[in-house]
Amino acid sequence: MEFSQLIRARYSVRAYKPDPVPEEALQQVLEAAQLAPSAANRQPFRLIVVHTRGREQELQRIYPRQWFTQAPLIICLCLVPKEAWVREDRRSYCDVDGAIAFDHLVLAAANLGLGTCWIAHFDVHAAREILRVPPDMEPFLFTPLGYPADQPTPKKRRPLSDLVRYEHW
Numbered sequence: 737m738e739f740s741q742l743i744r745a746r747y748s749v750r751a752y753k754p755d756p757v758p759e760e761a762l763q764q765v766l767e768a769a770q771l772a773p774s775a776a777n778r779q780p781f782r783l784i785v786v787h788t789r790g791r792e793q794e795l796q797r798i799y800p801r802q803w804f805t806q807a808p809l810i811i812c813l814c815l816v817p818k819e820a821w822v823r824e825d826r827r828s829y830c831d832v833d834g835a836i837a838f839d840h841l842v843l844a845a846a847n848l849g850l851g852t853c854w855i856a857h858f859d860v861h862a863a864r865e866i867l868r869v870p871p872d873m874e875p876f877l878f879t880p881l882g883y884p885a886d887q888p889t890p891k892k893r894r895p896l897s898d899l900v901r902y903e904h905w
Contacts, residue, residue, distance in 0.1 A: 737847050744891075746843060749851030751886035752807035761848045762809065765881065768844030769813070772837040775821035775829035781837050781876070784812040784867050788880075797862040799855055799878060807851070807882030812867060813838050815874040834876050842879065851884035 737745065762785065769783060788795060792805040804810070813834055820830035842852045855878040863875040 742843060742847055745888070746846040747888035747891070748853040749880070749882075749884045749886060750801075750803045750853060751884065752803060752851060752880055752882035753885045754806070754808060755883050756808050757850060757881055757883075761850060762881070764848060765811075765841050765844045765850070769837040769841040772833075772840040774833035774836065778819050778821050778833065779837070780816045780819035780821075780830050781834045782814045782816060782873065783841075784814065784869075786810045786812065786867065794866055797859060798866060799858045803853075804855070804878075804880055806885070807880035809881040811841065811879050811881055812863065812875055813841075813877045814869055815876045816872065817874065818872060831876070838877050838879070845879075845881060849883065850881055852879040852881055854879060 766783060766785070769781075770779075774780065786795065786809065788805045788808060788810055795805045795810060796802075798804075815830050815834050817828060817830050820828045820833065822828045838854070842854065845852045856876075858875070858878055860875055863869065863878075867875065869875050
């Protein structure tokens, strides 16, 4: 899909078909995250791919929405803060790098006809426990990954004039 069409077509999917995600499609989505830019090319993140079948009840502890476990897969992006590049004013780019990688993953999924939904509001303690996330890593973002069973609604976005300034504030 042409990029401008892709960014218009991508939406937050909240209903999924149970159809399996082909391994080749999963690998393409994961590779998109791998190829994302990161500060000083540190890539301070790891991805956990979780098969939902038979684990729905347990995974609902992480995010208690029925559609979260409808998809055949869930992907969790974890941050590795000790690997992140830190600017001289001590600003860590860990979150930024994780978000860029996740966005690449989401766009690659949409390009393959797969649905995703950014989830940042989840039970961190449940995620750590269920996914056995080491203490030096931080569960940061989740998305189901599967074929959409819903339709996109019109996007509501602020006008560019609210978001963009030229030359100065």
